[in-house]
Structure formats: C-alpha cells, structure tokens
Amino acid sequence: MICFPNAKINLGLSVIEKRSDGMHNIETCFVPIPLFDILEILPSNNFEIEDFGIPITCAPNDNLIIKAWNLLLSLNPDIHPVKVCLFKNIPIASGLGGGSSNAAFFLKEMNKIFNLGFSLNYLELLASEIGADCAFFIKNTTTIASGIGNVFKSIENPVSGMIVTVIFPQIQISTKDTFLKLKPKNHSNLIKVLMDKNSNWKNELSNDFEEVIFKDFPEIGHIKNLLYKSGAVYSSLTGSGSAMYALSKIPLDIKGLMDKYFTWSGIIV
Numbered sequence: 001m002i003c004f005p006n007a008k009i010n011l012g013l014s015v016i017e018k019r020s021d022g023m024h025n026i027e028t029c030f031v032p033i034p035l036f037d038i039l040e041i042l043p044s045n046n047f048e049i050e051d052f053g054i055p056i057t058c059a060p061n062d063n064l065i066i067k068a069w070n071l072l073l074s075l076n077p078d079i080h081p082v083k084v085c086l087f088k089n090i091p092i093a094s095g096l097g098g099g100s101s102n103a104a105f106f107l108k109e110m111n112k113i114f115n116l117g118f119s120l121n122y123l124e125l126l127a128s129e130i131g132a133d134c135a136f137f138i139k140n141t142t143t144i145a146s147g148i149g150n151v152f153k154s155i156e157n158p159v160s161g162m163i164v165t166v167i168f169p170q171i172q173i174s175t176k177d178t179f180l181k182l183k184p185k186n187h188s189n190l191i192k193v194l195m196d197k198n199s200n201w202k203n204e205l206s207n208d209f210e211e212v213i214f215k216d217f218p219e220i221g222h223i224k225n226l227l228y229k230s231g232a233v234y235s236s237l238t239g240s241g242s243a244m245y246a247l248s249k250i251p252l253d254i255k256g257l258m259d260k261y262f263t264w265s266g267i268i269v
Contacts, residue, residue: 003109005101007035007090008136009164009238009245013207014188015179023148024179027188030097030136030143031157033164034266037090037102041109044083054088064103067130072110079114091168091262095241097137103130104137124152133239144191158194159268162233162247165254167223168262171242173213178240181212201234209240220244223257230254 011029018024037053047069060066065084072079084106090098104127111118118126120138127135132149142157185208193199214221220237223244227235230253232246246252257263 001109001113002038002040003105004036005039005090005098005105005137006037006140007033007096007098007101007166008133009033009096009166010207010236011159011194012190012205012236013209013239014190015182015184015208016188017184017186019148024182024184025147026149027144027146027190028149029155029158029190029194030133030145031159031268032137032140032142033096033166033268035090035096035166035264037098038087039102039105039109040085041106041113042083042085044081047081047083049084049086052085052087054090054092056086056088056092058092058099064099064130064134065106068103068106068110068127071126071129072107072116076114076116079110082110082113091170091243093172093241094166094168094243095237095239096166096168096243097133097239100127100131100134101137103127104134104140108138155194157268159247162249162268163251163265164268165227165232165246165248165252165265166238166243166263167227167245167254167257168243169219169223169260170262171217171220173217173240173242175240178209178212182208202228205234205236207237210237213237213240213242217242223261226257227252227254 008030013028016025124135124138128150144153193204224235227246232248235246238245
C-alpha cells in the first residue's frame, strides 16, 4: 500500500508559558501543504525501513516510524512485520513536519491494512505519544493547536487557494536550545488575527521563534526579507526549524534563492 505523507506550515506560533513538566504551552495554526514524501508498506518477515531520496541521518531510536511500529507492537504483539519503503522529499529538520507526517501516515495505513479498528481520535492519541505535532497529521486538516501542540480545534483554512513557497537553507537548529532562549509572552492573539479579515498579518501574525533564530542565524531573516521583496503577502518561519515560507497570490520570482537553497512551491487546497 502506498500513501503520500504531506508537510505542514504554521500560521503564527506563540509560546505562552513554560509548564511544570518542562514542556511549553503554545498556540499555532497548522495548515497542510502539498509537499509530499512517498511511503509504501509491504509484507515482510522482519520489520525494516528502506529509505530513498533525502538521506535519513537520525539514530534508529529517534526515527518516528520505528517509534510508531514499536507502539503498535506493544498494543498487538502478534501484528505481522512489514517493510517500509520511504522516499524522502520533505527536508529533514526544516520545521515542515515530515517525520511526524511519516509516522502518522504509517499508523493510519497499518490500521487499514490489518483492520485494527482504531478510530481517528484513538489514532490521534497514539500519535501524540510519538511526537508533539504527529497527532495533527491523523486528521490532517487546518487546525488551531494549543497545549503542547496536541489540543486541536479545526477551523476553515484561511489561506486556501494561495501559493505557498518554501525555502530551506539547510541550517540545523536545536529546538531545545531555542526554547531556553525564548521568553514566553503569557498571551496569544493568534485566533483573533487569523479570523479578522482586516488584520495585517505581516505586522500582527508572528512566530515567536523568529526573534531568537534570526539573531542566531541572520541568513534566515535575510531570506524572509527577500521573500517580501519578491512579492510575498506574508512570510514566516514554520515551526522551530529553519525553513521559511511565503504566501502569495501569484508565483514569486525566487531565481536567486533557487540557486542556493532547497525551494518548492505549490497551491494550498
């Protein structure tokens, strides 16, 4: 069985407070975008993953598909092993959610193949044990996420029909270190800004990670400025990775960026 795990962008990301368990409460809007990996599940005598495309360099213990398999195995020790063939097209450590999407789609496909009978809500619960934004990809619709990114409220997609352009400079950013440098703002006006048709997203909709990341990596902030100069209606860091995205009504002229970085563009459904 073949499926196509997609990426996501964040419309705004507010870090509200640090919790007693060391995690942070946030508020953001996840939007699926049509940038895809390819995942195929085949019968096998032993569980294995074969990857193609962008090399996967993480340790096996950090691979979210392996975590998803181990989770299924703990629930059903008799489940038959499979071989996973994964073509990676979504940049790794970019903030686009590729690894989380792979794990979520793996859970969904295994549920179908083996008739496990898990509801979408239960699959979300399982996915939340694997990664912070993994659960979003179970229903995979435009969503306001709060808590640690695992409390969801579906909303109408405010950017449907717009062109999204992604630029990934392949800069590795430590989410843990970035969180340590952030000062939580104790409030968020994200929903109000998203729902107000008269709001100015460029000035009012922000990703709190940009303040720290642009200071540490000025090149990423420079990319954002170039995207606005190219005609972007809105541009932002996505998640806590180093990928920048731009929203526009017409294709952007990014030839200068294409020569240097991973670039991709598509239309948001």
